[in-house]
Amino acid sequence: MTRNRLHALALLLLAALPQAAGAEVLRVATYDVDLTRKGAGVLLHDLGREPDAGLAAVLAVIRAARPDVMLLTSFDHDLRGRALAAFLDLLRQGPEGIDYAHVFDGPVNAGEVSGLDLDGDGMLMGWGDGWGWGKFPGNGGMALVSRLPLDTEAARSFRMLRWADLPGAALPETPEGGPWPDAGAQAAFRLSSRSHWDVPVILPDGGRLHLLASNPTPPLFDGPEMGNRLRHRDELRFWALYLDGTAFADDQGRVAPAAAAPVVVLGNLNADPADGAGLDGAIAQLLDHPRLRDPLPRSEGAVAAAAAQGGANLRQNGAPATDTADWRDDGGPGNLRVDYVLPDAALELVGAGVFWPAPEAALAGAVATGPSHRLVWADVVLPEAEPATSAAKTASAALGR
Numbered sequence: 001m002t003r004n005r006l007h008a009l010a011l012l013l014l015a016a017l018p019q020a021a022g023a024e025v026l027r028v029a030t031y032d033v034d035l036t037r038k039g040a041g042v043l044l045h046d047l048g049r050e051p052d053a054g055l056a057a058v059l060a061v062i063r064a065a066r067p068d069v070m071l072l073t074s075f076d077h078d079l080r081g082r083a084l085a086a087f088l089d090l091l092r093q094g095p096e097g098i099d100y101a102h103v104f105d106g107p108v109n110a111g112e113v114s115g116l117d118l119d120g121d122g123m124l125m126g127w128g129d130g131w132g133w134g135k136f137p138g139n140g141g142m143a144l145v146s147r148l149p150l151d152t153e154a155a156r157s158f159r160m161l162r163w164a165d166l167p168g169a170a171l172p173e174t175p176e177g178g179p180w181p182d183a184g185a186q187a188a189f190r191l192s193s194r195s196h197w198d199v200p201v202i203l204p205d206g207g208r209l210h211l212l213a214s215n216p217t218p219p220l221f222d223g224p225e226m227g228n229r230l231r232h233r234d235e236l237r238f239w240a241l242y243l244d245g246t247a248f249a250d251d252q253g254r255v256a257p258a259a260a261a262p263v264v265v266l267g268n269l270n271a272d273p274a275d276g277a278g279l280d281g282a283i284a285q286l287l288d289h290p291r292l293r294d295p296l297p298r299s300e301g302a303v304a305a306a307a308a309q310g311g312a313n314l315r316q317n318g319a320p321a322t323d324t325a326d327w328r329d330d331g332g333p334g335n336l337r338v339d340y341v342l343p344d345a346a347l348e349l350v351g352a353g354v355f356w357p358a359p360e361a362a363l364a365g366a367v368a369t370g371p372s373h374r375l376v377w378a379d380v381v382l383p384e385a386e387p388a389t390s391a392a393k394t395a396s397a398a399l400g401r
Contacts, residue, residue, distance in 0.1 A: 057370025
């Protein structure tokens with residue numbers, strides 16, 4: 001399908017979506033875009049060519065959904081942010097282009113050499129020996145992009161937090177009950193497979209909305225020590241503790257709990273509430289947290305896909321309408337809910353959804369050729385106070401005020 005044809009379909013679908021209209025509404029989204037490659041610099045090279053079907057679908061979906069702020073996951077990170085800049089340049093193109101002028105693109109643990117045998121295979125330089133699994137530093141990273149200013153000076157990263165320093169950490173053990181893979185590696189092991197970020201968005205009234213972003217390791221590919229499943233659950237528990245008031249030291253040396261300002265937890269959290277491989281209650285730590293609300297975003301496309309594909313979907317306990325990822329049905333997990341936007345319970349919620357069109361809808365074919373994950377969004381009402389600072393005025397202008 002040509003790029004012009006995708007542009008036209010995006011406009012049609014945009015007209016059908018609930019819109020973040022009005023000065024008080026902010027659309028927050030997360031999207032696992034599957035823009036990972038086998039080597040450093042390959043993504044940048046690919047972004048300089050005519051978009052293939054997968055990339056074209058990603059661009060069309062974002063242009064149609066038009067989030068104000070969005071977390072991109074499975075996006076290769078490079079130190080100068082050149083791949084992200086090239087991707088955002090593509091998004092700006094065309095009559096329905098969208099401009100994300102503000103970004104937070106911090107380093108991640110994925111692929112960063114640890115110098116330790118973190119996977120217990122007796123080697124020091126394997127893909128499983130980085131602080132997070134990855135083929136090169138930044139492989140499968142993440143980035144926040146925004147139409148509103150981001151308070152990057154106040155942003156916090158917890159990438160270097162050691163797993164053993166998490167209160168109540170459930171660390172993997174050998175069959176004999178010792179530390180896995182060994183005492184030294186376990187003591188140094190970092191909690192985040194990529195990172196945990198707290199990035200404030202500067203709102204039009206001068207206030208802040210804190211984006212709590214992460215992409216935990218999948219609870220898969222384990223041995224009897226259950227290292228990935230335990231790490232996955234504790235990566236989620238970090239946010240629960242942070243919201244409960246636990247003061248953590250960030251990578252900048254600041255020790256503090258979560259701010260009192262409203263938050264949104266978002267990301268590909270690799271956990272389904274009812275199905276899949278995660279440990280029981282892993283995602284419930286956030287879905288049931290009193291400071292958050294679950295908007296239960298749904299789509300017609302997910303219902304249709306589960307019915308048409310059958311297989312593992314027929315044996316699941318969760319509601320197909322809330323699925324966010326289309327995975328293998330025969331010999332695989334089926335379609336699951338793993339991507340989340342969880343707004344603060346103090347925020348008024350006016351809409352939420354999963355960008356998974358019904359089979360006959362515009363962009364349904366293009367979406368099917370794109371990533372296995374679907375974009376998830378939520379619309380929240382923001383304060384209506386007058387802007388008080390230049391940054392707040394910039395935020396107001398970005399939302400068309």
